[in-house]
Amino acid sequence: MQKVSQRHRLLVANHFGSKVRELRYHLEVIVVGCDQSLTLFANKQTVPIENNQAVIYGFSAFVNVVQSLKDALKTVSAKQLPWSQIVQLRHGAFIRDARNAATHDGNPVVSAWVDGRYFVPAKIVRLDHRGQVIEIPAPTKDIRTLCLEFAEDFCQLLRETLIGLESVEELKGALFNMAELEEAIVESNVMPEFVKEIFENSRQEIETNLREVKHDPVDQAIGYLAELIKYCEMKRDQASLGR
DSSP states (O other), rough: OOOHHHHHHHHHHHHHHHHHHHHHHHHHHHHHHHHHHHHHTTOOOOHHHHHHHHHHHHHHHHHHHHHHHHHHHHHHHSSOOOOOHHSSSTTHHHHHHHHHHHHHHHHOOOOOEEEEEEEOOOEEEOOOSSOOOEEEOOOSSOOHHHHHHHHHHHHHHHHHHHHHOOOOGGGGSSSSSSHHHHHHHHSSSSSHHHHHHHHHTHHHHHHHHHHHHOOOOHHHHHHHHHHHHHHHHHHHHHHHHHH
16 A cells, blocks of 8 residues: 555656646636737727637636645645645635635636626625535636736745655656556557557666656656746736736
């Protein structure tokens, strides 16, 4: 069980950087959609429904990735990242509650458009898993600003936690071990036969190379988080300058 647990931790660590990039992807979709809407409004042009969908659906995906990163950080660091800590961030409480509304109720959350900007129009009322009534106050800031400010704070929290992580040496190494690579190639129903043949003929060399790989998933994730923080700062500055 210990070996399985350690391997699971390594796999989640290897996925972490990719999940950070997914958070950035959805954030950029929201920001681009919001900026496009403002530009079209300023030019007295109609905002297409596809643009609205990019922001609305992008927000739903964005808040769900937040949950994924919260859970993954616990596995990688063996430390809890409770919502009670996340709600201290800018818009943290709203992101927590909006994720529940979007994920469990299918609520679009973002359903108001005013002068080119997207908002949550009014408080959201829902039932939690215990049947209790939950009221989610509508934030006063537009969705673009809200997502950028939260993402900046959230990524800084994740980055600080990873920087302070001990025993990261045990997380360094190849993305796959030999058994996993063999399953993905030799036992695959979709892998071409010539690829399987190359693998079989190069098995010893591949195994040696895997042992020498020193990939550091924690350091990679820290770098992606730093880049995303800079992106948030840049986009917020653009907004203050009127883009």
